[in-house]
Amino acid sequence: MDAVRWGIVGYGWVARDYMAPGIREAGHRLVAVCDPGAGARAAAEAEGARAYAGLAALIADAEVEAVYVATPNHLHREAVQALAAAGKAVLCEKPMAARLDDAEAMAEAVQTHGIVYSTAFDQRHHPAHRVIRDQIRAGRLGTVTAIRIVYACWLHRDWAAQAGQENWRIDPARAGGGALIDLAPHGLDLVDFLLDESIMDIAALTQARAQDYSVDDGALLIGRTGSGVLASLNVAYNCPDALPRRRLEVVGTKGQLVAENTMGQVAGGRLTFTDGTTGAPEDVAFDRTASPFTEQVRAFGSALRRPAERDAYSASRDLHTMRLIARAYAGA
Numbered sequence: 001m002d003a004v005r006w007g008i009v010g011y012g013w014v015a016r017d018y019m020a021p022g023i024r025e026a027g028h029r030l031v032a033v034c035d036p037g038a039g040a041r042a043a044a045e046a047e048g049a050r051a052y053a054g055l056a057a058l059i060a061d062a063e064v065e066a067v068y069v070a071t072p073n074h075l076h077r078e079a080v081q082a083l084a085a086a087g088k089a090v091l092c093e094k095p096m097a098a099r100l101d102d103a104e105a106m107a108e109a110v111q112t113h114g115i116v117y118s119t120a121f122d123q124r125h126h127p128a129h130r131v132i133r134d135q136i137r138a139g140r141l142g143t144v145t146a147i148r149i150v151y152a153c154w155l156h157r158d159w160a161a162q163a164g165q166e167n168w169r170i171d172p173a174r175a176g177g178g179a180l181i182d183l184a185p186h187g188l189d190l191v192d193f194l195l196d197e198s199i200m201d202i203a204a205l206t207q208a209r210a211q212d213y214s215v216d217d218g219a220l221l222i223g224r225t226g227s228g229v230l231a232s233l234n235v236a237y238n239c240p241d242a243l244p245r246r247r248l249e250v251v252g253t254k255g256q257l258v259a260e261n262t263m264g265q266v267a268g269g270r271l272t273f274t275d276g277t278t279g280a281p282e283d284v285a286f287d288r289t290a291s292p293f294t295e296q297v298r299a300f301g302s303a304l305r306r307p308a309e310r311d312a313y314s315a316s317r318d319l320h321t322m323r324l325i326a327r328a329y330a331g332a
């Protein structure tokens, strides 16, 4: 496959630390970046990319075919609408947008212009999560009854200060909320990926418990899929990093799979199967070297080149996930 030529809108933390290496490791090329910050543009040039201060210049760069949008959440909409109108393929960071109406407008733009679009749900591409999905499909767990997810971190007020940035995550207007909107989309989409069906019913409680800002620093969500699988998600900004804070459990009538330290941006973690009859635990093999970001780049690039693979992406499914987030907040 010839290398996909990527552009990036918003060359901050996730773009620099995870996406740019992912593009390189996948054998693709980062050809252009746009970011208002001179430091970010210098970092992009050091990576061998052309650097622009504004989106129009990136759009006008004919070499760019796919664009990763990694701006703060409230800016996803304007970038995706402009990129869609220009016919660029788009991989846009989660949450789809800070507000539901923005996400609705984005989904409409994707449909109107017929572009390849995906929200960047990298957890779909973690090798351990792919193995879990395969084992569910092969019937190893029997009838799946429940999925339990913990995804947490410690996000204090000055979290971004060492990078010389202001912490937009604690501003409701720019983030759209707190820990719930930032972290729960990963789990909600992962449930969809693992089971091939969406959560339909949802309820949530939020807290502002340990941090000194107004957005929620923790949330508990419960959901039920169309076929009746129950899901629980505990997401938080108030969990010290040294504590266990990334866990995924899938429970069925024949056994249980537990993934530890797989939720996140990096490769590795551990996967254990426990047999429902004997209680015997067993390590499950998966590729511990491939990062979910690199795999995400590979999969998206492959779908660009092979239209048959595009069914894996659905802006309307991503919009459904945004609707779940909105309903979770409304109920909380």
Ligand SMILES: NC(=O)C1=CN([C@@H]2O[C@H](COP(=O)(O)OP(=O)(O)OC[C@H]3O[C@@H](n4cnc5c(N)ncnc54)[C@H](OP(=O)(O)O)[C@@H]3O)[C@@H](O)[C@H]2O)C=CC1
Binding pocket: 009, 010, 011, 012, 013, 014, 015, 034, 035, 036, 037, 040, 055, 069, 070, 071, 072, 073, 075, 093, 094, 095, 120, 122, 165, 168, 182, 264, 265
């Ligand atoms: N999948 C995952 O695991 C992760 C996903 N994310 C998601 O990625 C997105 C970015 O997060 P993160 O990297 O932490 O944020 P950062 O603040 O580190 O980076 C955002 C970048 O966008 C730049 N920017 C601001 N306005 C514009 C604009 N109009 N056009 C282009 N660039 C702009 C910022 O510049 P300046 O600072 O000068 O304003 C900054 O360099 C969020 O949506 C977040 O939810 C984030 C982390 C992990």
Ligand SMILES: O=C1CO[C@H](CO)[C@@H](O)[C@@H]1O
Binding pocket: 152, 153, 182, 183
């Ligand atoms: O998606 C994300 C996953 O991890 C980060 C922190 O650990 C989040 O803040 C981020 O937005």
